[in-house]
Amino acid sequence: MAETPIRLLIADDHPIVRDGIRGMFAGDPDFEVLGEAADGAQAVELARALNPDVILMDLRMPVMDGVTAIKELVKLGLPARVLVLTTYDTDKDVLPAIEAGATGYLLKDTGREDLVRSVRTAARGEAVLSPSVATRLLGQVRAPADSLSARELEVLRLIAQGSTNREAARTLFISEATVKSHVLHIYAKLGVNDRAAAVAAAFRRGLLTAEDD
Missing domain, CATH: 1.10.10.10 (Winged helix-like DNA-binding domain superfamily/Winged helix DNA-binding domain)
Structure with missing residues (x-):
């Protein structure tokens, strides 16, 4: 009996980025892209309607940013794991996202293989960080x-x-x-x-x- 595919929601304000991410999972029976959101508010709305397993969430979006969207998802008690996928790895981006409840934090230069593996990890509820983000957190902890x-x-x-x-x-x-x-x-x-x-x-x-x- 085949395993149920991991259901994904893509949230990014750039259509070309959404297309690229969708293309990474196209044709892979282990994944199903349920929908796409162009801003954080739409991501929350679609998450409520579609019940994805993992949301690939950009941070800087119009209407509602990614961190606010993550907080809303947590407040609503939705079970979706949020995997941040962004171009920014500064302290003011990384820490608020993690503190808001993101399961993982990756940069958009992540290769397909690493992204797919990270989505599987996030779907299990396990934390995943890109190396530069891990280094950034290490610098914050300084311990x-x-x-x-x-x-x-x-x-x-x-x-x-x-x-x-x-x-x-x-x-x-x-x-x-x-x-x-x-x-x-x-x-x-x-x-x-x-x-x-x-x-x-x-x-x-x-x-x-x-x-x-």
Whole structure:
């Protein structure tokens, strides 16, 4: 029995960009592009109507910007994961998007293979960051790896054991959004951009031992 395709919504104010993104997923049975939005307000409206799994969201759009749209989606309790896809990686773009509830943050120079892999990762509810964004967050945190907080270490141990963000949230009695925030801080402090790399780096640095696996 074939798996249900990952349902996508593309939000960008440039038609040529939307066409390009749609083209990256065209013909792939693992994905279905449900619709396109030209601004944040339309993205929220279509998300309510179409119930996508992942929204590829630009940040700087007319009517309603991407960060405001992400906040609206969270406020409405819509389950769609938001993967920011933009040309901007400055502090004033990255941090508000992550804090608003974005599951991931990629730049528009991301290749098709990386984009497809990132969409799959986001659909599972796992955080994904482009390398430059991970570096940007690291610069914001400005903390060495051994200064992971006690809670971040708890989250990291659960990641090493294969827990999803949702499972970790249940185990620790905190919200899934809080777990995601901890995961992003872990990525930044370890200088990595995915769960496997975080676990590997933690073992290398002695933050995790064989008992944590």
